Amino acid sequence: MPKKSVLVAGGGYVGMYAAYRLQKALRRQIRNGDVSITVVDPRSYMTYQPFLPEAAAGNLEPRHVVVPLRAVLRDVHVITGRITGINHEQRTALVAPRSGGEYALQYDELIVALGSVSRTLPIPGLAEVGIGFKQVEEAIQLRNHVLDRLDLAESTTDEAVRRRALTFVFVGGGYAGVEALGELQDMARYACRYYEHVDPAEMRWVLVEAADRILPEVGEDMGRYTVACLRDRGIEVRLNTLLKSCVDGHVVLSDGSRFEADTIVWTAGVKPNPVLSATDLPLDEKGRVVTTADLRIAGVENAWAAGDAAAVPDLTGAPGATCAPTAQHAVRQAKLLGDNVARSLLGKPLREYRHKNAGSVASLGLHMGVAQVYGIKLRGWPAWFMHRTYHVMRMPTLNRKVHIIGDWTLALFFPREIVSLGSLQRPREEFRRSALPRQYEPGAPERARVGSGG
Template structure:
């Protein structure tokens, strides 16, 4: 009896996770085996990272454990080194030194994206990203740690630098993170009698002439005005020139010191794309057809931020933007087409008409456009939470998130920095040094 075909899914961002979940529903018993490969044993639900960073959600509740969500699939938590699709082989990092081969019959390529960095002096050394749960926790610790530093110093210059927070990038990630963390820092300042909340300086730097372009002109202006009313310095048409040391230089001529710099100015496809034999476009994305299959390549599909997927709803030559909404819907079509290939069926094309966009702007504030209806303030904030709760790919996680939100109605946020968790070995190493007998 022939072995069942093996479907390998590389990457568990929104696309890879939802392909696996949909395959479970579509595959017949014994029709194929599914193997999921990722360096992490969990999928991060990125739209809720801002709330995790601000303390509204427990960070563990915005990640979905793979072995819990996909108990029927084989889970391999190893780093992918390269792909040779001509030989139907993925090469994985191994403890033996040489790469470990993993063979397959069908491939779904979904390694996601990384932060798109520009050659700005000092950015790599002093900037913070905001794509992973680790970065969200680090940023929370950074903001609270700067409040502690500002309260402890007697230098006006050092206090000003500690209380200055710069976010570069006016898309969803940057605006939501900025709004949530400013809310948190404002609440935290009530516990610092040494600090004046008005001394905090929050700056949003955006190279384009508007923020949140996904929500339309009117809501974009509303969001910018709301942020400014909250005391946030929104600078449009402005670029970061340098971030060496703690000195921030902008192309509008201003310079100032800031201990915190967050970079959310776009994403780039995973560098792993360039270690494959799949066809890429000029930006390093895997080229696909409207059926999500890789161009001129059999038995391979690509979804999400790593792929250049034609956007049939937007018109000829347009490509889908790198968003979770597209990745989830691409995943459903991809799973259907992978199963069709097993059954010699006809594939279907991906055509997506957006139902709208939602953004959280801090507690009880938001902006949304749903099927042409614009929402602001509390209704938009409620729509944001409702939508993302429905999209979490785990009933377990949905219940935990609801519990966190419910408890937050009755108790204040936790405002303790746990930066020491990022250096857990330091105390042990220090104790070992003290215990070491002195040299004769």
């Protein structure tokens, strides 16, 4: 077998699992030097995004919802950098490391696993004040920010500042928005018991959704139940409503509402990684790489794709249908992708991606959820338990599974952590103030202006 180099563009769930399956299937060839695998991603870890809401709420340790790539991919070269362009005709990818110049990386086989990014709109103020929710760093920041707003509300005497601090807006009624809102409201209400002057009833939580329902994946009736459940908890659910502006935290909605908010979380969908437009690969109208059912890129040799960045035919759906960008598809496609690339290199027949929809599960906070699994509809505690069970089973590596179950078990015996580590966003601020030259009032004594160390 001649030496082959495989480039995996992206180290998310699809990229990591595809590389892992390749590493496992081609272990002998890799150790003999016949095959080399390289993964390129801006982060040195994979984030399991379905657990981000629980990490933001403090139910899970943030380090336990990520998997270090180098720990899992022992026989794979991991490069921490960004893919900025791909010329597949010349079998070349451009890599921009964290520091230093951009360079070209040659390969024989390409796996496109670049995933998706937040789909934003040109809304005034959104780029300046909005908070995303796709990465673990954003989940940590959001948790710290919410608790910091409670600290501010407890400490200020300005009623306008207090109302603004206690107003939390989530834009987008899909999984990410509903689950993040449910978990964080649950956490904030719990935290209020430690604040003498902050009552849970004073907090204002608003969910803004452009469509006429939320969580369409769980069915229309379960979506209505979710809306009713959220409203029973005091959450304002604004359907058929758009965010028009949020300049300096002044929120303007399409229904005419105007109010101030310190927290605006954007979870209104995703779009394929824009890096794909800097490639010579075939893209569909949504900017996704077009693939065949066996996950090869259509009309291109030695190139593969899956996940949010790929338009994979849905063989179980209507003619021309493609798979939705969901975690369920990513989990299943990742394994088949790795196996098919290995089969191709070993001269074995490929398999097509076919799936049987298992259903959908969503958490609405501690002990609350909705689910539709194999036609069976669940709500409340059973749905919440199924959500946790399903996702911990899908979490890569036994190490992380054990840590996550351990976090949940400890939470049965100990109260939530409600510490706000907001200074993590500015870890050098205190040192910087100490190191900068001091500013003194005009006319201050010369001895005070010139430190003598004594």
